[in-house]
Amino acid sequence: xxxxxxxxxxxxxxxxxxxxxxxxxxxxxxxxxxxxxxxxxxxxxxxxxxxxxxxxxxxxxxxxxxxxxxxxxxxxxxxxxxxxxxxxxxxxxxxxxxxxxxxxxxxxxxxxxxxxxxxxxxxxxxxxxxxxxxxxxxxxxxxxxxxxxxxxxxxxxxxxxxxxxxxxxxxxxxxxxxxxxxxxxxxxxxxxxxxxxxxxxxxxxxxxxxxxxxxxxxxxxxxxxxxxxxxxxxxxxxxxxxxxxxxxxxxxxxxxxxxxxxxxxxxxxxxxxxxxxxxxxxxxxxxxxx
Numbered sequence: 649x650x651x652x653x654x655x656x657x658x659x660x661x662x663x664x665x666x667x668x669x670x671x672x673x674x675x676x677x678x679x680x681x682x683x684x685x686x687x688x689x690x691x692x693x694x695x696x697x698x699x700x701x702x703x704x705x706x707x708x709x710x711x712x713x714x715x716x717x718x719x720x721x722x723x724x725x726x727x728x729x730x731x732x733x734x735x736x737x738x739x740x741x742x743x744x745x746x747x748x749x750x751x752x753x754x755x756x757x758x759x760x761x762x763x764x765x766x767x768x769x770x771x772x773x774x775x776x777x778x779x780x781x782x783x784x785x786x787x788x789x790x791x792x793x794x795x796x797x798x799x800x801x802x803x804x805x806x807x808x809x810x811x812x813x814x815x816x817x818x819x820x821x822x823x824x825x826x827x828x829x830x831x832x833x834x835x836x837x838x839x840x841x842x843x844x845x846x847x848x849x850x851x852x853x854x855x856x857x858x859x860x861x862x863x864x865x866x867x868x869x870x871x872x873x874x875x876x877x878x879x880x881x882x883x884x885x886x887x888x889x890x891x892x893x894x895x896x897x898x899x900x901x902x903x904x905x906x907x908x909x910x911x912x913x914x915x916x917x918x919x920x921x922x923x924x925x926x927x928x929x930x931x932x933x934x935x936x937x938x
Contacts, residue, residue, distance in 0.1 A: 658715075664745040665715035671732040672698055672713075680731075702727040720746050740904060748846075760787055761902060773923060774910055775893070781840030781905040782853060783810040783833065792911070794925035795883060795891060796822055805853065810837055814861040824882040824890060834867040835874035840905060876907055880914070887931040888921040 673692035677683060680693070680701060693701075699709040704724055711718050712728075725746055729739045760778060768776050768789040775792035777785060785799060785807045793800045799812060799822070806812070810833045813823055823829050837854075844850040858865035876897035883891045893911040900906045913919035925931055 660745055660747065661715035661717075664742075665713050667741065667745060668713045668728075668732070671734065671738065675733060679733075698728070698731055702731040704728070720748060722748055736903065759903065760900075760906070764900065764908070767908070771910060773919075773926060774912060775922065776908060776910045778900065778906055778908050779809065780903075781837075781843070781907075782808070782850065783837065784808050786906065790929075791922055791926050794929060794931075795885065795911075795922060798822065809833070810864075811857055811860075814857060814864045822883050822885070824884045825880070829881065830863065831867060831872070832874060832879065834864065834870075835872040836876050838868070838871065839873045839875055843905070876909075881911065885921070885925065885931075887928075888924060890918070891921050892918045 672695070675692050677693065677697070680697075682693075682697060695710050695713060696706045699706040702709070702724075704727065708718065709728070712720060722743075725742060725748060729742055732738075734742060764778060765787060768778070768787060771791075772789055773791055775789065775795050777788040777792045779785060784804055788796075788800055798820075799807060799809070802812075813821065813826055813830055813833060816822070818826070841850060841854065854868065858868060876899075878894060878896050881893050881895045883893065885891060892914040894914055896910050896912065897907050898910070900908055913922060
């Protein structure tokens with residue numbers, strides 16, 4: 649966070665100051681193992697108590713809460729967030745108000761609500777999955793697993809749709825229209841990347857995929873941007889051949905930046921092939937070690 653940013657955005661400073669005060673005032677000393685003390689004129693913790701618990705200077709924290717122009721690192725804000733017991737949404741709000749990149753878990757995913765898994769199961773016989781904005785595959789139902797067995801049996805970070813689409817050889821790529829799909833996937837990834845600029849997990853992911861795929865690197869350099877949406881997606885499976893679908897993407901409320909993607913067969917033949925794969929789980933697509 650630079651002085652120039654603060655100078656240009658006094659509203660952000662005011663909002664940050666008010667937010668920190670409100671979060672501090674809702675925590676009692678007993679909540680963090682401190683004695684209640686005497687003559688406590690304000691609810692919640694004192695500023696010096698927050699500073700002590702977070703391991704930062706009292707003056708620094710006071711200035712931060714007063715909305716003064718100071719520098720705040722990701723590490724220090726993370727300590728403040730832990731001290732104030734911020735949940736996921738509050739932590740993200742803090743980082744956005746402070747205008748610094750948030751460091752998320754390395755796999756870029758949170759815990760999915762139980763209802764999401766229930767919805768996935770009840771979408772059967774339609775293949776369905778949940779992705780985050782980096783295309784990590786977070787959850788799926790049985791039809792999806794039958795259609796894309798090589799994807800679901802991998803572990804993160806390789807269990808990632810865009811990574812597989814660019815690094816899997818054409819002979820074994822499960823996406824038949826991969827060339828058209830790749831441009832859309834890169835543009836969608838770029839739209840998500842802007843919310844994670846500076847985050848090590850995202851930086852390393854883009855760097856690693858650029859090294860693994862010159863095609864990705866060239867497309868990434870074009871800076872095209874798009875949002876997830878409805879489009880045609882054609883899969884190829886070694887046991888049944890082509891499966892033509894329409895993929896529909898729907899944003900989920902939690903965790904942030906996750907979406908459910910449902911694949912609807914475009915014709916009776918594709919519907920029958922998905923049903924056959926669902927009924928014959930022993931049918932495996934040809935894998936390729938890469």
